[in-house]
Amino acid sequence: MSQTRHRCEFRFYEELNDFLPPALRKRDFPHDFDGTPTVKDRIESLGVPHTEVDLILVDGGSVGFGHRLCGGERVAVYPVFERFDLDGLTRLRPLPLREPRFAADVHLGRLASYLRLLGFDCLYRNDFADDELLALSLSEHRTVLTRDIGLLKRAALRRGAFLHETDPRRQLREVLDRFQLDSRIAPLTRCARCNGPVGPVPRRVAAGLVPDSVARDQHEFSRCRSCGQLYWPGSHLVRLRRRLAAVGVRL
Structure with missing residues (x-):
């Protein structure tokens, strides 16, 4: 029947x-x-x-x-309405994490770099499998960032976010707005390359590791504690600040 x-x-x-x-x-x-x-x-x-x-x-x-x-x-x-009082109603999204942590899928490398430059913990590899992202989300309480609707429909996934935008800078703005992160931006405290913490390094130490012209002209250096990548303010930082300012992000 x-x-x-x-x-x-x-x-x-x-x-x-x-x-x-x-x-x-x-x-x-x-x-x-x-x-x-x-x-x-x-x-x-x-x-x-x-x-x-x-x-x-x-x-x-x-x-x-x-x-x-x-x-x-x-x-x-x-969807989520951050500006409305929903007390007494059954809200379905998990409570925001005290320290936001993300995992970006294989198509979001530029977004991952932007998030790291703003100080946010964002794991990324260009060969992440969906099962790996799901496992990371569950074990480390990370929000999966993706445009893959199928991944977000996985029953076990609790923390995920679909990105409606396709441009990486606009995706960054979308993530900052959705998770209300503007007040938590900590520029240049995390490595854009590996996601490790970045801290100051003495000029005398950096001088032997950078081109002579950089050692001569720059006075402030920082270094990733994980991979050793060196950073210093230069024309590249000016260009990056200009690009991000176009979507309302200050670096």
Whole structure:
């Protein structure tokens, strides 16, 4: 005997509409299903990863991902709203980490470098497998940054963020806004190459490791404690500051 078909009404808000076909965006629409599936199952079947959802209202009441649909309900799905008071409602995203930590997928190398330059802990390799990113997220409480919707739909993943932007500088702005990180920027305290901590190094020590012209003209040097990469202010830093200033980031 076949299962009875049911129907409910869905509405997605704000950037969650980016995951939907154009015909379903910014409007109520019917959704048919069999049995009594969880609301999480139906949301992801429509293309929206659970990591992007912070609030679900079923007939006006907040519910968790495990809430089962029976038919006849109206389901409203919201992303995170940092400026709204949602006390008393069931928020679905994990609480923010005291010290934000990220892991970027293989397509986000430039973003990872930018985050590191601003002082944020961001792991990156150009050969990360999805399983590695998931394991890092779970074991080290890292937020996975990606444009891979399939990765964000992995059931075990609790901390993830889909990047709507494709330009690395705009992606940086997106991450800073989503996680409210502007006040936590600590420029040039982490190595853009390896993610290690960076600290000052005496000029006399750096002088033998850099070109003569740099040793002569520069007075301040810093060095990565992990890989030994040397840093000093120069024209490259001026250009970088100009590029980031275009998206409202001060370095």
